[in-house]
Amino acid sequence: MSHNTDALYCSKQTAVVRASDDFYPRDPASHTIHIASVAYNSVFLGEFMLPDWDMFHSLHQAGDYHGSARAISGGPVYVSDAPGKHNFELLKKIVLPDGSILRARLPGRPTKDCLFTDPARDGVSLLKIWNMNKFTGVLGVYNCQGAAWNSVEKKNTFHQTGTEALTCGVKGGDVHLISEAATDTEWDGDCAMYRHADGDLVVLPHDAALPVSLKVLEHDILTVSPIKELAPGFRFAPIGLVDMFNSGGAVEGLTYHLLGGDGSTLGSEAVALACMEVKGCGRFGAYSSVRPRKSTLGSAQIELKYDSSSGLLILQLDAMPKERVHKIVIEL
Numbered sequence: 167m168s169h170n171t172d173a174l175y176c177s178k179q180t181a182v183v184r185a186s187d188d189f190y191p192r193d194p195a196s197h198t199i200h201i202a203s204v205a206y207n208s209v210f211l212g213e214f215m216l217p218d219w220d221m222f223h224s225l226h227q228a229g230d231y232h233g234s235a236r237a238i239s240g241g242p243v244y245v246s247d248a249p250g251k252h253n254f255e256l257l258k259k260i261v262l263p264d265g266s267i268l269r270a271r272l273p274g275r276p277t278k279d280c281l282f283t284d285p286a287r288d289g290v291s292l293l294k295i296w297n298m299n300k301f302t303g304v305l306g307v308y309n310c311q312g313a314a315w316n317s318v319e320k321k322n323t324f325h326q327t328g329t330e331a332l333t334c335g336v337k338g339g340d341v342h343l344i345s346e347a348a349t350d351t352e353w354d355g356d357c358a359m360y361r362h363a364d365g366d367l368v369v370l371p372h373d374a375a376l377p378v379s380l381k382v383l384e385h386d387i388l389t390v391s392p393i394k395e396l397a398p399g400f401r402f403a404p405i406g407l408v409d410m411f412n413s414g415g416a417v418e419g420l421t422y423h424l425l426g427g428d429g430s431t432l433g434s435e436a437v438a439l440a441c442m443e444v445k446g447c448g449r450f451g452a453y454s455s456v457r458p459r460k461s462t463l464g465s466a467q468i469e470l471k472y473d474s475s476s477g478l479l480i481l482q483l484d485a486m487p488k489e490r491v492h493k494i495v496i497e498l
Contacts, residue, residue: 174215182218182242185207186203189221189223191223196313198308199314200232201235204219204235205275208274208275212240212272217239218241219274221246222246223245225251225252226253230256233256233411234411238295238304238387238411240272240274259411262445268413268415270412274306276294279294279340280294287325288311290332292308292332292334293310294340295308296342299417301404302389302390302392302406302414303338303389303391305336305340306385306386306387306388307336308380308385312324329381331381333379336388337373338356338357338392339373347392348392349392349394350395354372355372357369358403359376359390359391360388360389360391360408362386366476367453367473367476368476387412389412391405393453396422396438400438401453401455402422402438405450407450407483408480417443418490420443422439423439424438436498439495441494444493447485448483449480449483450480450494451480452496456498458470458496458497459498461481461497468482468494469481
């Protein structure tokens with residue numbers, strides 16, 4: 167839609183361009199190819215326009231599939247729900263209570279290893295879409311197999327494909343600019359990766375891959391956060407609002423402060439502070455290799471939950487910030 171060269175190169179009224187055909191709620195063959203189309207079209211369009219991945223219906227069997235893609239697209243997010251027909255649990259993963267979104271910084275595009283595959287037809291490939299936030303990256307993994315444009319019938323049609331799940335490997339480096347999110351110029355490439363679908367946190371060493379398996383019309387969103395090594399054995403990485411698709415978009419500021427302790431003996435002084443500015447409200451997560459000594463929200467101490475097996479810590483931010491952001495300090 168609107169992809170003729172006259173429209174692209176002569177537009178002086180807007181910087182936004184539709185990256186796809188329409189969303190067709192009544193055409194079951196259209197949903198997988200829609201996600202594949204907008205991702206690949208954004209490779210070109212995203213260089214000089216802001217790609218718009220189109221509206222969707224939240225109360226729809228493919229609502230999560232479409233909604234997650236819009237959340238990491240870097241473009242506008244809007245729905246065309248009929249009055250009274252809304253999936254608010256889905257919308258809460260995309261939109262904050264004040265109506266704002268955690269918008270990624272770039273147009274969402276396929277990862278480098280997906281550029282010359284056909285995730286709609288080849289029967290073996292999953293589509294990986296990457297984007298960037300200030301201090302994290304985000305990856306969307308989609309099974310888009312089973313339907314594509316039929317040049318004979320002049321419409322999207324189903325084609326034969328397997329019903330079993332397909333598997334791909336996901337690396338921190340799949341977010342091509344992830345090094346720009348690291349606060350350390352000598353970052354070693356290790357990442358904390360949070361899977362939205364099951365709430366698991368995994369630490370991935372540089373160039374290690376996490377397997378992801380999906381059936382047709384299934385997806386997963388992963389937040390990728392560079393790990394900062396503060397001292398031997400003391401490592402930290404922010405995740406963001408873990409109940410949102412683009413959780414890392416909530417982290418607006420991040421600084422580290424080294425203190426006098428080295429953590430070598432129990433009860434010794436603290437080693438470091440992780441200071442964060444966080445937009446929005448809900449469950450805030452981060453990775454810490456050790457149990458934090460304490461956490462503060464503004465000037466008040468706040469309780470946190472810590473899973474020593476994964477390193478995932480969770481803070482509950484009950485309300486939107488009174489100012490622009492919440493100010494959180496984690497003492498390690």
